[in-house]
Amino acid sequence: MRKVCFVDTTMRDAHQSLLATRVTTSELAKIAPLVDQVGYHAVEVWGGATFDSCVRYLDEDPWERLDVLKEKFKKTKLQMLLRGQNLLGYRNYADDVVELFVKTMSKHGIDVVRIFDALNDFRNLEQSAKAIKASGMHLQVAMSYTTSPVHNIDYFVEISDAAVELGADSLCIKDMAGLLKPGTATTLVNEIKKRHPIPLEVHSHFTTGIADMTYLKSAEAGADILDTATSSMGFGTSQPGVESIWTALHDVGLADRPDYPLLKEINDYFAGVRRNHSGTDAGFTINTSVLENQIPGGMYSNLINQLKSQNMSDKFEEVLDEVPRVRADLGYPPLVTPTSQIVGVQAVLNVMNKERYKTITKEVERYIKGFYGSPPAEIEKSLKSRVMGVEESISHRPGDTLDLEVEKGRSELGLLAQNDEDLLIYLLLGEVGKKFLAQRYQNSLRVDFDVAKDFKEGITVYPV
The missing domain is CATH 1.10.10 (Arc Repressor Mutant, subunit A)
Structure with missing residues (x-):
């Protein structure tokens, strides 16, 4: 019988979602040999916000982190998340930077690269996909999942075709905010697998409390790989806990029996790590309102910390209400880096100024002008007119006009x-x-x- 595999996200997305990406290299390295024994399909250890956080907050070299973990993982593939033309920064970089970055991360031992574009504008993935394939790494193309008047089953099935055209070795449904519901997952996984007989991974967050049910239905529908975290670093805005998901899939014949003592030892270790970082712990459990405001895990914890730093914690609910309004104005972009930051900062400014768009950030202006790609839907007319005047948004690939860097x-x-x-x-x-x-x-x-x-x-x- 077909068996589902697991990718462990504890060393990257889990602590990015729960602890503002503050777990150190030494904390990860100590437990890595045990994690290597679990039998994961891959461990996600790099990418996302880790590059920035290592340098900005931890005084660590992100390349050295990769070297340390590569030495510790003797059997398990190392996986990372890359934001296409954004790489691991917050803007589009020139093609020569993309090529150099991909070559360098390959040299440091990355095996599997998940690439995505916040707007699902796959023109922004062309250069990174080409470089990844040339470097011999596994290319996984992710579709940023969200819901809106324009995001439906047909939309995602159509962009799965575009992902395969990029040369994807596998596909991923990337559900940043835990919005993918079990019934929808069944249909979506079925439709994609019928068209593309390559591995399909499902990535979700427990933010809304439904990801475990979504995972079960996804696995039954044909998903090959699921993203999970050790339970002490799971749930909330993180991924579902591996112990419970693995147990459920074993019960229905879709996974071998887990090694509970080994998983417990790893879980206990990370429980201590989490206590060590209680100062940045989002303390989030489940919030079904996220089904409406669509704020993903990493954005949620970062909004909390941002408002704390501005002494605006009492405005949190107002900001949560403003986020979906700004998102609608900007043409319903999926809320994932960098669009989550673009929308989030503008929402905070709107609340802080007590007037919507009294101040418009430079990044919102660049977004409206097309420098991040094409939005899924039309931008609100008066906002677009205020930024653009009589100009037209760019229609070419955003990276085409960037000077070499x-x-x-x-x-x-x-x-x-x-x-x-x-x-x-x-x-x-x-x-x-x-x-x-x-x-x-x-x-x-x-x-x-x-x-x-x-x-x-x-x-x-x-x-x-």
Whole structure:
């Protein structure tokens, strides 16, 4: 009988969703050899917000994290999440940056790359897909799942065709906010599997409390792989717990019997890790209102922390109400990085200013102008007119008009670009990356950090 496989997300999406991506490399490395024994199809260890968080908050090199975990996982494939032309940053990068980044992450041991575009505009995946295939890694193309007047079964089946045309080795239904319902999942999985006999993975979050039922129905309908996390780092805005999902699938003959003692040891370890990060724990259980506001796990925890930092925690419910209104105005983009940040920040500003669109962020303007791709539906007319005037949004692939960045960045960094890894930290994270590198090399290169920390974008750091 067909058996369903599992991907463990504990080391990436789980703590991104629950703990604002603050789990350290050493915390992950200690338990990695045990996780390697479980028999997962793959472990998701990198990508998403980890690249930024390592540098910005943890003072860690994200490339070194990958090296450490690659050494620990002797049997299990390493998987990551890549945002197409956005890579692991928050804007579209030039094609030469995409190519260099993909080559470099392949060199550091990534086996499976899940790529997606927030708008399901697969023009934004063309360059990364090509580079991934050329590097010999497994290409998984994800469809960002959401619901709206334009997002229906036919829509997702149609874009699955486009994903296969990109050269996908496998497909993924990426349900960021836990919106995929069991009955819909049955139909969607059936339709996709009928058209495309390649592995299909289902990724969801427990935010709305229905993901475990959705997983069961997806597996019964033909899904090959499910994303889960160890229970102490699961549920809430994270993925369903692996122990319960594995047990349920074993009971219906779709999985072998799990190794409960091994899973318990891993679960107990991560329970301690979670206690260590209680200060950033979103403390979220289940909220069925997410079926309406559609806020995904990572966005939810980050909104909470953002409002706390602005002393606006009392405005949280207002922001939750404003998010779907902004989303509708912008043509119903799926709420996933970077569109979740674009919509979220604008919603916070609308509430803070007590007037909608009194201030429009630069990223909302760029979105409306088409620099992130084509929105799923029409943008609200008065908002679009205010931003565009008589201009038209761009219609070409957004990456086509971007100037090459690699050599320019290398020139700007000077001796701080000791290797391609350093250069990519700067190219993706800008001044934050430059300060990180200056601090790292201030002794070996005799960089005056007191001077370097004041440098702005485009200014070269020279050794003293």
